[in-house]
Amino acid sequence: MSVLKSPSESQIQMREMVMPGDTNIHGTIFGGKIMAWIDIAGAMVATKHCNNPVVTANISDIDFISPIKVGHHVIIKASINYAGKSSMVIGVKVESENPYTGKVRTTTKAYLTFVALDEFGKPVAVPKVDPKTEDDKRRFENAKKRKEAKRSLDASLS
Ligand SMILES: CC(C)(COP(=O)(O)OP(=O)(O)OC[C@H]1O[C@@H](n2cnc3c(N)ncnc32)[C@H](O)[C@@H]1OP(=O)(O)O)[C@@H](O)C(=O)NCCC(=O)NCCS
Known part of the structure; x- marks a missing residue:
């Protein structure tokens, strides 16, 4: 497939609110809840990019940077x-917003790999990414480095 698509064509932003049922024993958001939102956001971007069904193949890089309190808002930004x-490869950044003060903090970053499937459930070609902005270009180069690093780590392990 020789089609090129820019990240802006598929990027998304979701907003949630932390409810009491979403919390862990510390009274802040349960990590698994954030991971589910990240997976959903990533899948939506991947599907918009390739216009085919996708599956999650890998979540190898996820950093929890700061907790999120009950009642605070969660902003999930995802782009290819x-x-x-x-x-x-989809990058997802999660921010928290304190709705009483407006203060926004980065709480989680993750990189996921999705694979597009055809009607028989087999991998199918996807459009290439055409990075336009400086951020797009930096993310493109970093994703290639991360992919190469994983490949050589996997090859070095028995
Ligand atoms: C992902 C899956 C479709 C790959 O199938 P496969 O037969 O291994 O396919 P291939 O070896 O041809 O790999 C296809 C692509 O996936 C990539 N890939 C496969 N496994 C990967 C992994 N663990 N991490 C990163 N990329 C992976 C390959 O590098 C290849 O990339 P490319 O086409 O861009 O070069 C298959 O492993 C699968 O169905 N896994 C389960 C998915 C799932 O249930 N997810 C959770 C619910 S959505």
């Missing part, structure tokens, strides 16, 4: 960083 033949 890089595409291989059938795989797509």
